[in-house]
Amino acid sequence: MSKKGVWVSPTEFVNFAEPKRDKGLTDHIASRARSFDAQSLGMYLPNPDPILKAQGKDITVYRDLRSSALVGGNIRRRKSSVLALERDLKRGNAPVRVERFVRDWLTDLDLDRIIREMLDAPLFGFQPIELMWQPLGMHIVPMDLLGKPAEWFLYDQENQLRFRARDAGMSGELCSPKRFVVARQDATYNNPYGFADLSMCFWPVIFMKGGLKFWVQFTEKYGSPWVIGKHPRGASTGETDLLLDSLEAMVQDAVAAIPNDSSVEIIEATGKTGSAEVYRELLVYCRSEINVGLLGQNQTTEANSNKASATAGLEVTKDIRDGDKGIVMATLNAIIRLIVDLNFGEHVAAPVYDLWEQEEINKALAERDKSLTDSGVQFTPQYWTRVYNLKEGDLVDTPSSGPAPTAEFAEPTLKPILDQLALDQAIENLPAELLQEQSEQVVAPLIDALLQARSDTEALGLLAEAFPSMDAQELESKLTNLLFIANTWGRLSASADRED
Secondary structure, eight states: OOSSEEEEETTEEEEOOOOOOOHHHHSOSSOTTTSOOGGGGSSEEOOOOHHHHHHTOOTHHHHHGGGSHHHHHHHHHHHHHHHTSEEEEEOTTSOHHHHHHHHHHHHTSOHHHHHHHHTTHHHHSEEEEEEEEEEETTEEEEEEEEEOOGGGEEEETTSOEEEOOGGGTTTOEEOOTTTEEEEESSOOSSOTTOOOGGGGTHHHHHHHHHHHHHHHHHHHHHSSOEEEEEOOTTOOHHHHHHHHHHHHHHHHHSOOOOOTTOEEEEEOOOSOHHHHHHHHHHHHHHHHHHHHHHHSOOOSTTSSOOHHHHHHTTSOOHHHHHHHHHHHHHHHHHHHHHHHHHHHOTTSOOOEEEEEOHHHHHHHHHHHHHHHHHTTOOOOHHHHHHHTTOOTTSSOOOOOSSOOOOOOOOOOOHHHHHHHHHHHHHHHTSOHHHHHHHHHHHHHHHHHHHHHOSSHHHHHHHHHHHGGGOOOHHHHHHHHHHHHHHHHHHHHHHHHHHHO
16 A cells, blocks of 8 residues: 555555645635636736726826926925935844845945935836846846846736837746846736826826916906097908907007097906916915825915915925835835845845834934933943034033042052062963963953944843853952962961061
């Protein structure tokens, strides 16, 4: 009998039936291939954005929106809110050599430009980043991260990224996950393209442009007074045209020459204020929708707001900024994870790239320092100056807890000198190699802890963890012997002095 079957006779073997695998645990049940969705019939998955579907275009139409002063200004403000955050690489559980390798790689990159390109993902839904790999000694790293136009790419029925290459047909060329990393906002299985914030600004921008056009025409028509010329009934067409030319010159230069038998009347356009307010209200509404879509609020001077709310209207709400920050962090950490996998192995922990607001860290640090100070810990003025960016003279010099003890030395005589010489000889007779070896064994854990630390706080924690592992018994024994010799020699010298 075996796992595959059983021998029922010396010449007959019966195979066991293969166990039926439950596909519900390993495969997709609800998939595009099995659904009635019309989009699943094509070779690729079209972008389900409702604006793009209605227009029959790609996301190029969203790029045209950036020419609007309001949209372009809000985009710069939104990106600047993320670039203004503090950012650094945190080691976490990664080995020191891995953290230093990744940190050196990041130093050679133009991170400001890369982050700006990644922040196109919230605007267009997704932003492909191509990794330009190059060998570096025994390793391989991407020497640059380039954001490529999103309209060059599409997703297939398996939600895999493909490049619209000319020689790849309608389905496109499959992109390797080691060459492309995609920054996406609110991507789902149903919509791998992500959600584009500029889709919320499309119609407000279109209506604002149309409303502004009609407002300009209305202003030209009713903003200036009407100049009406009257000519005799029997005037010829040439005389009428000459009078119109004179009136046109009068509007431009306020000077005109008209025939003697003609007259000019100037009529002010009154009662049109209500009509002008219609266009203004339309423009204000469109601007409000754009601000809400890109900044998350509309506390501007166009709304009935005070100075404080108008100032707040110039900022991006914290939740939108944190969302953009999360997209950048996720994309960079995915690239870092890929670098560590290719150079150090898939089971090696990778450092994490983090962005944060300095005020949040300062508050936590201040609370920690206060608790330590209340517990009796005393920090030096150099610490306060370095950590809290204080200037020279900001701290008042505090006196120490008590006067420093001053050593009182005896008058130099021949006998203390001889005693010191004898003690020095006793110390010199100890093997230097033995003391060096024992000292290195004691301080070895401390040196390792200091090498692993990236900050003062982390160094204190690592030193506290390494202290119990210190084996100082042998060194303490030698020092005790030295103290015993010095004490005995001093007692013998004192007895000799009394006998004298």
